[in-house]
Amino acid sequence: MELEVYLKERKAYIDGILKDFLPDEPRFGKKLYEAVKYSLTVGGKRLRPILCLAACEVVGGGIEKAIPVAVALEMIHTYSLIHDDLPAMDNDTLRRGHPTTWKKFGEATAILAGDALLNRAFEVIADSSLESELKVKVISEIGRASGMLGMVLGQQCDIEAEGRNDVSLEELEFIHRHKTGALITASVVSGGIVGGGSEKELKALRGYGQLIGYAFQIIDDVLDVAGEQEKIGKNVGSDVEKGKVTFVTFYGVKGARKKAEESVNKAIEMLEIFPVSKRELLEKIARFIVEREY
């Protein structure tokens, strides 16, 4: 199957089920519910859930088991975007081609909508029909990737780096390994856990996740310089405007693309322990990450 078609289908499928994992509308405070629903359904590539489901399949699991975990990952990703966009953080007004949550619902509700999604993510996993043992493994994996050893730490470092021109390559890599890489890696690994992957398989998936996560961030930096606003759905050129040191600062656009390609090639090597027929999809997703225009 063509990857484009596959990604579209999976995205449509995930778009369709996300709302099913929200609770009923409350008696009071409906605006919170509206803000959560808006943020979760306004769009996005759904890369993390797609990776989770694909990783579940590569180890031989059925995707229905991974669905609550995939949904939880998208909830966590969405919460992080809501908080990152806040005036006190990146102060962004446009995301996925629409007003950011705080711009539409106000700052207080945006902070709370993020909090709500983070809580809900763990609740969705805990309340799923998975075996308790697997739930706990996945919650531990995702909690670490999302929290103060992962994504939250990465965002903190990113803010501290802003406007400084003395950011070293080591620091930049640390930022992105945590800010973007950790949750992408956890998406792949948790899919593998749910699918019943062996230790060896989970190790390969972890390596794959780290390498595509790295490539993903490099391409994000490239697109901020060389992408088209319409396709990306957020303001282009904002990194330069904010005086941010990015991978493009160190490698230039061409050099950065090359780095991303190298990383994706290594990621694909990691998949060699899986049967050719099964690994094809994760290979294609890896290539898509460097070739994407949005």
Next chain:
Amino acid sequence: MELEVYLKERKAYIDGILKDFLPDEPRFGKKLYEAVKYSLTVGGKRLRPILCLAACEVVGGGIEKAIPVAVALEMIHTYSLIHDDLPAMDNDTLRRGHPTTWKKFGEATAILAGDALLNRAFEVIADSSLESELKVKVISEIGRASGMLGMVLGQQCDIEAEGRNDVSLEELEFIHRHKTGALITASVVSGGIVGGGSEKELKALRGYGQLIGYAFQIIDDVLDVAGEQEKIGKNVGSDVEKGKVTFVTFYGVKGARKKAEESVNKAIEMLEIFPVSKRELLEKIARFIVEREY
């Protein structure tokens, strides 16, 4: 034992172990770590962990099993205070007698420190040595109480009610059942779960938790009008200043105190299924909640 002594000892014990549940200081982004540590250790009654441990004991469990859950509850409580204090929310500068987290570390770091603590809470439970089955039950209980069906929803409603003088008693009770009551109830119930309580025992603990949670909030409202700033450690009179409808608005100071007492008496009735020797502590804690001056 005198309750005062008991509470002091338990508080000191909890104060002493909280830091053990934080990860090592990171290579970059140390300010996040500092903000988390500051917020978590700056003080507080530690009521939620104390309730969790006491509920574990009332059903016959050993407290060592409940400790990670108790720590997680204090982390979640602390995250909620950090976010509630933000300029976009309650805009408070003083908490527990010290500058609020955003006042000391800036808004961005405060938002992230809250996020970090919420993530860490679930991670701590998932990584504890409890049986997987119990971990999942506790995560589900706490996630629901803390999230968009619980505390987060309550805070949203509280913000929406601010400045409005048409808040009904129904709405006010809805706010506080979610904002304060839910996590207090979850603290008691999760202690009971970890201690191996029966369905009947958990039901009694849930009723107890809801009733003391209600009383707790009423007394909070009373103290905001009639308390001493020095003892409370936060600005007194802030509700009136913000034009907030509170339980004092409906019942007056004396009437509100009476309501709280009635609720606590009912809470104590809930405990009758437990042996007299064992339930004494939860009874005393319930009475403390209405008698406290801070």
